[in-house]
Amino acid sequence: MKTAKIESLLQKSNVRPTAMRILVYNFLLENEAAKSLTDLENYFDKSDRTTLYRTIKTFEEKGVVHQIDDGTGTTKYALCEQGCNCQIETDLHLHFYCNICDETVCLTDRKIPHINLPDGYTAEDANLVIKGRCEKCPE
Amino acid sequence: MKTAKIESLLQKSNVRPTAMRILVYNFLLENEAAKSLTDLENYFDKSDRTTLYRTIKTFEEKGVVHQIDDGTGTTKYALCEQGCNCQIETDLHLHFYCNICDETVCLTDRKIPHINLPDGYTAEDANLVIKGRCEKCPE
DNA sequence: ATAGATAGTGCAACAGAAGTGCATTATTCA
DNA sequence: TGAATAATGCACTTCTGTTGCACTATCTAT
Ligand SMILES: [Mn+2]
Ligand SMILES: [Mn+2]
Ligand SMILES: [Zn+2]
Ligand SMILES: [Zn+2]
Numbered sequence: 001m002k003t004a005k006i007e008s009l010l011q012k013s014n015v016r017p018t019a020m021r022i023l024v025y026n027f028l029l030e031n032e033a034a035k036s037l038t039d040l041e042n043y044f045d046k047s048d049r050t051t052l053y054r055t056i057k058t059f060e061e062k063g064v065v066h067q068i069d070d071g072t073g074t075t076k077y078a079l080c081e082q083g084c085n086c087q088i089e090t091d092l093h094l095h096f097y098c099n100i101c102d103e104t105v106c107l108t109d110r111k112i113p114h115i116n117l118p119d120g121y122t123a124e125d126a127n128l129v130i131k132g133r134c135e136k137c138p139e
Numbered sequence: 140m141k142t143a144k145i146e147s148l149l150q151k152s153n154v155r156p157t158a159m160r161i162l163v164y165n166f167l168l169e170n171e172a173a174k175s176l177t178d179l180e181n182y183f184d185k186s187d188r189t190t191l192y193r194t195i196k197t198f199e200e201k202g203v204v205h206q207i208d209d210g211t212g213t214t215k216y217a218l219c220e221q222g223c224n225c226q227i228e229t230d231l232h233l234h235f236y237c238n239i240c241d242e243t244v245c246l247t248d249r250k251i252p253h254i255n256l257p258d259g260y261t262a263e264d265a266n267l268v269i270k271g272r273c274e275k276c277p278e
Numbered sequence: 279a280t281a282g283a284t285a286g287t288g289c290a291a292c293a294g295a296a297g298t299g300c301a302t303t304a305t306t307c308a
Numbered sequence: 309t310g311a312a313t314a315a316t317g318c319a320c321t322t323c324t325g326t327t328g329c330a331c332t333a334t335c336t337a338t
Contacts, residue, residue: 016334018286037324048288053325055286069210071266073296074324096260112267113252120274121235127210128251128267135259155305157315176295187317192296194315212325213295 001029013062020047024055025064025079033103034068034076034095070097070104070129078106092126098134105134140168152201159186163194164203164218172242173207173215173234209236209243209268217245231265237273244273 006025007017015021027043028035040052056077059065066084068076084091092112097104112128133139145164149156166182167174179191195216198204204216205223223230231251236243251267272278 016285018333020287050289050326051287058286069208071208094254096256099263107257110254110256113254115233115249115252115267115269117235117249117269117271118246118274120277121269122272123269124238124271126267126269128254128265130254130256130260130262130265132256132263133261135257138259155314157304159316189297189318190316196297197315 001026010064013064015058015062015064020044020051021055021058024052024059028065028077028079033105034070034078036074036076038074039076066091068095068104068106069127070095071131072097072102072104076104081108094128094130096134097129097131098137099131100133100137103134104129140165149203152203154197154201154203159183159190160194160197163191163198167204167216167218172244173209173217175213175215177213178215205230207234207243207245208266209234210270211236211241211243215243220247231267233267233269235273236268236270237276238270239272239276242273 003022003026006022006029010017010021010025023044024040027040037049037053037056040056041049044052056065060067060077063080063084065077066080068078070076080091091108093106093108094110094112095104096107107130112126115123115126117123142161142165145161145168146156149160149164154160162183163179166179176188176192176195179195180188183191195204199206199216202219202223205219207215207217209215219230230247232245232247233249233251234243235246246269251265254262254265256262
């Protein structure tokens, strides 16, 4: 994607398009799998960890990316779909973690099914992670 | 529960019932909510963190407790039900995290529904956490 | 164009959770 | 009883996430 296009996308989300932010956005765009802060740190070894941290936090606040807790212990991030409403309410799609290649992907078209809770419990949010073998890791 | 009863339960799971292990087992038994290593550390302030850590790890290996990743960033543990087969395959019940009281409970009778994955994906394990308001935290 | 305000960046330091090496102590069993 | 084995306690380390503060870049109004 052209830099100019990313710039305007960021501006639409009220994120000032700095050089670093454009690079991070592009990195997330080119990778199908969700990325952690450490992934960013390793890829952008010229940049500081804090900058990347704050970049991703800004993206998150402004609804550019959403957090993924895949159970590995490290939080990952992926770009939000166009029209995703993570900011207001969580977009309850599920995530898939591959035990073989150690990558996590959004399955945006698979929504978390509704669960009947015991009396007195009210659901506000949900997180569903399926672990197994991904399509790129044949047996 | 009587100490002798706990002793025999531990022995059945091939865990040598030391004083500390019996205390930890009892603590988990008396608490409905799942507990973290830090919770144990705070409660048993006489004991060393490493001992508690290895106690809970032993319990986990021997199928006495199961891990819960509730998305808070700290792993919690709860006793396995009688007849639970966590060791062989994960008992796919879901967990509930209360945003108000910050406690996590097993909903052992609510199983994670089967999800149809895209072609090429195979599921081996799953984790579902519902977040909201628990029965003890009325509005 | 300039100055002041605002926003972003980089370094250092810190906190919390998890895990390991090793010496010491307790328990088991031959 | 003594050797082997298991459990415990202390110190130290790693990893992830987070914050304070100074410095720099960018923006905006004059
Ligand atoms: Mn996602
Ligand atoms: Mn459980
Ligand atoms: Zn894979
Ligand atoms: Zn509650």
